[in-house]
Amino acid sequence: MRRRTVISVAQSRRLRRVEVERAPRLGFIRPTRLGFRVGVRLHDGQTPEDYVRVLDKLAHAWKVHSVRLASWKPGKVVLVATLADPLAHVTLPVLSDGLLRVRVGLMDTGAPFVIDFRAIPHWLNVGATQSGKSNLANALFVGLAPQPVALVGFDLKGGVEFTPYEGRMSALATERDECAELLAGLIGIIKYRMALCRRHRVKNIWHPRLPEAARPMPLVLLVDEVAELFLMADPKAEKDAVAAVSTRLLRVAQLGRAFGVYLVVCGQRVGSDLGPGVTALRAQLTGRVCHMVNDDETAKMALGDMDPGAVVAAREISPAMPGTAVVIGSEGRWHRMRSAHVLEEQAEAAAAEYAHLAPSWAELTRGAVASDDLDPDEVDEFTAPDLEDLPV
Numbered sequence: 314m315r316r317r318t319v320i321s322v323a324q325s326r327r328l329r330r331v332e333v334e335r336a337p338r339l340g341f342i343r344p345t346r347l348g349f350r351v352g353v354r355l356h357d358g359q360t361p362e363d364y365v366r367v368l369d370k371l372a373h374a375w376k377v378h379s380v381r382l383a384s385w386k387p388g389k390v391v392l393v394a395t396l397a398d399p400l401a402h403v404t405l406p407v408l409s410d411g412l413l414r415v416r417v418g419l420m421d422t423g424a425p426f427v428i429d430f431r432a433i434p435h436w437l438n439v440g441a442t443q444s445g446k447s448n449l450a451n452a453l454f455v456g457l458a459p460q461p462v463a464l465v466g467f468d469l470k471g472g473v474e475f476t477p478y479e480g481r482m483s484a485l486a487t488e489r490d491e492c493a494e495l496l497a498g499l500i501g502i503i504k505y506r507m508a509l510c511r512r513h514r515v516k517n518i519w520h521p522r523l524p525e526a527a528r529p530m531p532l533v534l535l536v537d538e539v540a541e542l543f544l545m546a547d548p549k550a551e552k553d554a555v556a557a558v559s560t561r562l563l564r565v566a567q568l569g570r571a572f573g574v575y576l577v578v579c580g581q582r583v584g585s586d587l588g589p590g591v592t593a594l595r596a597q598l599t600g601r602v603c604h605m606v607n608d609d610e611t612a613k614m615a616l617g618d619m620d621p622g623a624v625v626a627a628r629e630i631s632p633a634m635p636g637t638a639v640v641i642g643s644e645g646r647w648h649r650m651r652s653a654h655v656l657e658e659q660a661e662a663a664a665a666e667y668a669h670l671a672p673s674w675a676e677l678t679r680g681a682v683a684s685d686d687l688d689p690d691e692v693d694e695f696t697a698p699d700l701e702d703l704p705v
């Protein structure tokens with residue numbers, strides 16, 4: 314005989330009471346610096362996801378700039394509304410925020426946007442011409458200049474962007490051949506640091522077992538207009554040179570995290586059409602900044618396929634607000650942010666003031682032998698996860 318589930322009168326009442334699509338049950342509306350915050354009790358059957366889907370509709374209905382879901386707990390969500398776009402005027406100065414950390418701008422949550430190379434070692438900075446890519450590179454430069462960090466620049470648009478800051482840079486390349494040479498030098502530095510780490514039986518230069526006096530100086534490589542590295546006017550003559558640059562750059566990216574060599578790669582688009590090594594390089598650049606771009610495809614390439622909302626937000630960036638971008642940081646969530654506007658004079662002043670902190674290229678490469686490439690086994694040895702390894 315089939316047994317039936319017994320439903321009590323109380324349960325039955327409860328089931329009958331469930332409704333869908335009801336007006337939200339708002340709690341207290343508390344003013345904040347940029348707008349207001351309000352708790353909402355979820356109706357039975359609703360989840361925080363239901364609110365995430367309709368945030369746009371709420372913003373229009375409430376006539377505010379935007380609504381975010383700030384937090385949730387079972388049965389309750391907290392919404393934060395912003396009355397006007399906090400990114401319309403970014404007055405926050407660029408600031409160093411600890412070793413290898415720079416506050417480069419403001420997020421639409423009102424919090425500063427921090428690029429932290431120890432948390433995310435390599436960054437891809439994409440955008441159309443005049444979207445604000447170089448400004449972000451300049452902001453990073455200004456923030457890193459006072460720190461004990463070596464800076465190296467690749468600027469293949471004739472050096473127009475970085476030449477004024479050359480004083481604070483340990484090396485600046487404006488031609489592809491020079492880049493290839495500096496990359497060989499960087500691989501030499503990495504091999505030297507690799508040997509150092511082996512001697513101390515550690516897997517990265519930040520390990521506490523490495524004596525402080527032996528810890529090498531971290532280095533940030535800023536690459537402006539990366540496509541210039543890969544574009545070939547005469548493919549026959551330039552193919553080998555491009556292949557060399559591309560493999561070396563990839564090796565530096567693969568091992569950079571462990572050995573304190575960090576990358577910031579700026580470009581209008583960084584797609585596979587530039588060459589076979591570009592997709593592999595892009596996969597290593599886990600920090601993503603997408604300024605205004607001209608097509609969906611470029612936005613997707615920059616932000617990945619993780620969240621269609623991020624791509625939509627990137628496509629909505631107005632050309633009237635250069636420096637605005639969609640960023641993906643450490644928790645994998647996306648945010649809108651706008652970089653602090655860095656005047657050229659400001660960056661030049663920082664370069665002059667802190668020029669004495671720049672180690673020379675000869676000092677940086679002391680003991681290192683410029684090298685063409687690394688053994689893939691060595692790459693594996695230092696990129697494989699290791700239980701003893703501390704987060705770097």
Ligand SMILES: Nc1ncnc2c1ncn2[C@@H]1O[C@H](COP(=O)(O)OP(=O)(O)O)[C@@H](O)[C@H]1O
Binds near residue numbers: 445
């Ligand atoms: N965060 C910002 N706030 C205000 N103006 C900006 C900002 N970022 C860039 N700009 C301005 O926008 C223009 C283009 O910026 P730039 O960084 O040179 O773009 P890109 O390198 O992408 O071509 C410049 O005139 C710059 O001063």
Ligand SMILES: [Mg+2]
Binds near residue numbers: 474537
């Ligand atoms: Mg530029």
